[in-house]
Amino acid sequence: QSALTQPASVSGSPGQSITISCTGTSSDVGGYNYVSWYQQHPGKAPKLMIYEVTNRPSGFSNRFSGSKSGNTASLTISGLHTEDEADYYCSSYTGSSALLYVFGTGTKVTVL
Amino acid sequence: EVQLLESGGGLAQPGGSLRLSCAASGFTVSSYAMSWVRQAPGKGLEWVSSISTSGGSTYYADSVKGRFTISRDSSKNTLYVQMNGLRAEDTAVYYCARRMTARAFDIWGQGTMVTVSS
Numbered sequence: 001q002s003a004l005t006q007p008a009s010v011s012g013s014p015g016q017s018i019t020i021s022c023t024g025t026s027s028d029v030g031g032y033n034y035v036s037w038y039q040q041h042p043g044k045a046p047k048l049m050i051y052e053v054t055n056r057p058s059g060f061s062n063r064f065s066g067s068k069s070g071n072t073a074s075l076t077i078s079g080l081h082t083e084d085e086a087d088y089y090c091s092s093y094t095g096s097s098a099l100l101y102v103f104g105t106g107t108k109v110t111v112l
Numbered sequence: 113e114v115q116l117l118e119s120g121g122g123l124a125q126p127g128g129s130l131r132l133s134c135a136a137s138g139f140t141v142s143s144y145a146m147s148w149v150r151q152a153p154g155k156g157l158e159w160v161s162s163i164s165t166s167g168g169s170t171y172y173a174d175s176v177k178g179r180f181t182i183s184r185d186s187s188k189n190t191l192y193v194q195m196n197g198l199r200a201e202d203t204a205v206y207y208c209a210r211r212m213t214a215r216a217f218d219i220w221g222q223g224t225m226v227t228v229s230s
Contacts (some may be wrong), residue, residue, distance in 0.1 A: 003156065036216035038157070044148070045207055045223055046149075046157065051216035089157050093215040100171045101159040101215075 004029065004090055004104035011110040012080045016049035020107045022073040022090030028033035028102050037066060037075045041086045049088075050075060077109070085111045114219055116137035116208050121224030124198050130142075133184070134191040134208030134221055142167065142186040145211040148193050150204035151223075161193060164212065174205045176202075 005023040012018040014094035022029065022037075029035055035053045038046035049056055050066040053073060063078045073092075077084055120132040123135040132148070161182040162171045170182050179197040184190065191208050205225050209217035 026118065032215075034215040036214075038217075045220040046217070047220070048216055051212060051214045051218070055214070079134045091157070091159075091216070097171050098174050098177075100162055103149075103157040103159065106156040111223065 002102075004092060004102055006088075006090060006104040006107045008105070009108045009110065011112055012077075013084060013112045014080050016080050017076060017078045018080060018109065020075045020077075020088055020109070021088075022075070022092075022104045023100070024071050024073075024092055024102070026071060027096070028092040029068065029073050029090075029093045032065065032093050032095065033068070035068055035073040037064075037073075038089045039084075039086050040089065046089065069108045080111050082111050085109055114210075115194040116210065116219055116221035118206065118208055118221040120223040121206065121226045123227045123229065124195075125230055126199060126228055128198050129194070129196045130198065130226060132193045132195065132206055132208075132224055132226070136191070136210075137188045139210070139219075140186075141184050141189050141191055146182075146191045147209050147211055147217065148180075148182065148191075149207045149209055149217070149220075150202075150226075151207070152201075155204075160206070163191070171203065195226070198226075200228050202226060203228050 037050040040046045121146045148160040181194040205223040208221045210219040
C-alpha cells in the first residue's frame with residue numbers, strides 16, 4: 001500500500017468553496033468509514049478536522065465537511081478564510097498490521 | 113488541558129539509537145491507543161507505530177519493523193519509542209498522537225526532530 005493520492009495544490013478566493021480529493025483503494029478508503037482529515041500550518045502539529053468520513057470534532061467550524069464515494073474521499077471548505085491557508089492531509093485506517101494507517105500525499109491550500 | 117509533549121529528539125549517527133518520550137497530561141495514556149507519526153523535512157505524514165489500549169498489541173510500519181519498539185509507562189503517563197539501527201531516511205519530526213475510537217488522531221504533540229547523519 002502506498003500513500004493516498006491528493007492534488008498537490010488547490011486555491012480559491014476568500015468566500016469561495018474548494019474541494020480536496022483523496023483517492024485510495026478498496027483496502028483503505030473504500031473498505032472502511034475511517035477516513036480522517038488533518039490541517040497543518042507551517043511549523044505546527046497536524047490538527048484533526050474530520051473523522052469517520054463526515055464527523056467534525058466538537059466545536060470545530062461547520063465550514064469544513066467530508067464525504068466519500070467508493071475509493072475517493074473529499075474535504076470541502078466553504079466560505080474560504082485566509083486562515084484556512086495550510087496543508088491538508090487525509091488518512092485512512094487499513095486494518096493491515098504492516099501499515100495500520102495510511103496518509104495522503106498532502107494538499108497545499110492557497111487563499112488568493 | 114489535554115496535551116502531549118514529546119522529547120528526546122536530536123542528532124544520531126547512522127546505526128545509532130535514540131529513545132523518544134511523549135508525556136501526556138489531562139488524560140491517561142493507558143486508556144487510549146497511542147501512535148507515533150513522522151514527517152520528513154518538506155514531506156508528508158507517515159504512520160510509524162501504534163500500541164493498543166490494552167498495551168497487549170503493537171504495530172509497526174514495514175520501514176521500521178525490527179528496529180523501533182513502542183511502549184508506555186502508566187506510572188509516568190508516558191509513551192515511548194525506542195529507535196535502534198537508525199538510518200538517514202529516519203530523519204523527521206516525530207509526533208505522538210492519541211487515537212480516538214473512531215480510528216483518527218485527535219490529540220497531537222508538538223513534535224520532536226530526529227536527525228540521522230554522520
